Amino acid sequence: MNGPESPQSEVAVADERRLGERIRATIQTRAFLVIVIAIIIAGLYAGGLVAGTSGTRLLWLTVWGLALGGIIALGGIGLTLVYGVMNFPNFSHGALVSLGAYVTMSFMALLPQGPTIWPMSFGYEFLVAMLLAMPVVGIVALAIDRVVYRRLRRTGAHLVLFAMASLAMLFFVQSMVYLGWGPDFHNYYPGRPNPALQLPLGIRVRGDQLFILALGLVFMVAIAAMLEWTRMGKAMRATSDNPQLARVRGINTERVIAWTWVLGGALATAGGAMYGLSAQLRPEMGFWLLLPMFAAVIMGGLGNAYGAMAAALIIGVAHQVSASFLNPTYGPAVAFVLMVVTLLIRPQGLFGRGGG
């Protein structure tokens, strides 16, 4: 197709390439990505100030953002572990988040309603229902794996077929939610207010938000400890790093995969319940969270649970701060921008391996 090029122009092209590669090598460092993300976040704060948002309000938004980040992190941990261990983007994870929120609601209906735990808006029954829902959704995730993904693994199917099957499962689980609970919006405690607390520095935060943040942190620490110290955690990290070598070292990777699904489904449920507490239950709530979760996974580096948690907090803050001057429904777009910036600069993410 291309005509013969003169040797001179080839040399010129080669030179240009080398310069391009040098520029790319500078750009693709972690430091550069951190700077760019910091600039974007600073820009969001500046945008808020320009739009007339007060400094204290931006401070609350930051705290709210951390709470939202906790929710994204809970979803994102499962997503990144599945990505790492099985190496495909699991689009159905969003539907697991919705399913978890709704199963929690159904368990609550079965439990006696206790007194409200001050300063939160919920009673113990909510926590109990969530803890009951977590294994249920974990088992649903495992069942989907047994029926769909394990067959694909056995045939050594291409990543694309896994992705497509997960798209199918996204709509499958989502339609189950629609079928079981209907398209209407729900609240865990319809009409129950959760007045904001007055904290130092003029921060106004609802008790629920503080609880979400705290619970998110508890789960994150627990997951980190599990990955770092337990046998199964180490096996998960090893399988995510190099599945074939993990098998050679004596790890039953099918069992690791099974536990990854259960854990991912359980954490997605916690995320869904938290999200339902802070907003409303909608069948598509998980689909809406899908983009922020994937952004956290990519920013944190595929398969890197710590990275996903840190990135989720950044994304949550960016999301809430941007709401000071943007329509809040554009939150996923903010996450998307951060994700694309990461992909452009350093596809292996903030905490991924390789490069500087």
Place this chain on the structure above:
Amino acid sequence: MPLLKADGVTAGYGDMEILRDVSIAVNDGEIVSLIGPNGAGKSTLMKTVFGLLPTKAGTITYHGKPIHGREPHDIVTLGLCYVPQVDNVFTSMTVEENLDMGGYLLHDRDIGSRKERIYEFLPRLRERRHQRVGGMSGGERQMVAMGSALMLEPELLLLDEPSAGLSPKLVDEIFDNIRRINASGVAVLMVEQNARKSLAMSDRGYVLAGGQNRFDGTGEEILADPDMARLYLGG
């Protein structure tokens, strides 16, 4: 009875048959080299022995018991360990964590002492114990890989091209390590491109070509055979 025996093994990827009717054996305490041109099926044979690829025909026995059709995580419990040619370390983990993974099947109380023995055997690993393997050189990674495989104190070690991509000095070091491992009583089956060097230290060798057995004998016999020298040993 040989330690490991593959008899008439046919295997490959998907529908593609790479090995046809290949037979080898490794006896207790031996070093056996597998040599042959690229694409001869040497690595495929290693993977098949270790259960990473299905055995389509033939039998593989270890201590006389069939192991074909078993899962790798099952085979490793029998006393044979495998160091793949590439991707043979967990790059996101430190040296120590890699050794821990090598001892994944051990009781927690045994891991410490085993690690201590590995560090004594390969002192360079001790200096780097908290370093992430991803940033290490090829020679160091190879040592981490071997060290992890030795954690289970296997009777038989399968090494797939342990010297690939290393400088001549490091090659000598790796071969020296293999000799030391063997001297401690571990049988070694290795695939090597450095055919002359590996045959020189091997008890026996097998020449594979085109997925089939071509020749076998002691190291000296293969080195002395004019055809083998011309065809597979580069002059």
Place this chain on the structure above:
Amino acid sequence: MTQVVVIKGLMLGVSLALILPILLPPGRPWRVPGGIAAGLVLGFGLALALPAGYLSYVISFLVMAGIFVLLALGLNTQWGYNGHLNFGVAGFFAVGAFTSALFTIEAPTGIAAQYTQVVFGLEMPFLVGVGAAAVVSGVIAFIVAVPVLRLRLDFLAIATIGIAEIIRLIFQNERWLANGPQPLRGIPQPGRCLFQSVPCDWLPEWAHWIVEPLGTRDYLAFYLVIVALFVAGTYLVLERACRSPWGRKLRAVRDEEASAAMNGKRVTQVRVQSFVVGAVIMGIAGALYAHRMVAIDYSHFHALFATFLVWIMLMLGGSGNNRGAILGAVVVWAVWSGSAFLAHALDPVLGSIHAELAGRAQYIRWLLVALLLAAVVLYRPQGLLREELRVSRYLKRWPSGR
């Protein structure tokens, strides 16, 4: 046989005559004449045999099927021929629909402007609207493709699902752009004046008697001809392109990216081209959808409807095969439309199980298509029709194997 039936039969016949030759097995001499004859006969036969209500349903079914055929062909250009995992078909579909609508719509004035806000309404002809839809969709695809296409293919899936969602959010929130959450109404339909009591100005006086008995409810048959022309035209262009050096380049890049690069193919350029071409076709499909619906809003461009169904169509029909894409689109659209009847029939059953379940049977349709895709992925990933490895139009036979 009334005049209306003859005219409708003719339109239906012409549409089918445009499509059927494509679906018949290639390489047979009777393919084109046979297909045209069968199409005309079938069209007239249906017009004669079916009562008016059923005929309208068939025509309306075929119009939507045709629009989905275009989406499937666009996706096939991206995925089937070049391996792009585009999970954001809905985004390009929406961009095409809203662009064409804004180019052709009349900007509201006076009181109407309070109810319908648009960034502009250019009152351009239909074809200009379609052209604009193609261009804008292509440009957006280009902007998305350049950064993401050089990365792993799963990142493209995530990025495109995100783009589609953001496009939907924009059309949902931005009132000034295309009437925000409210429907954008009054999208003109090409040639609709032929069916009105006072026919178009450009129609010569002597021809008035032909369209005289037609009413606006007969319009869709005419629109079907337009859709069929677009489908046939797109198919012919794609088939030519796929058997050209360009098409070989696409498949080379899809199957063996490294070796294609080493053979001097500009891999990134090729990948961007195919992605943009596919998005252009999706944009055209969006335009046709907008003019079919007359009123559109953001909720039409839900991922289930406009992305997921298209993927099922292509996977079922056979990726890498344009005939398969068309066949898959028609079959899946038939399943989807037919499942509406099933849902209707199931509603009382669900209601008898639990009162709250009544009215939710439509979600069983989702469930069904989700299972259909999962089944295709698990049991027949190559689809109904396999890829035709026809390398060049100069070669009569295509290599066997695979």
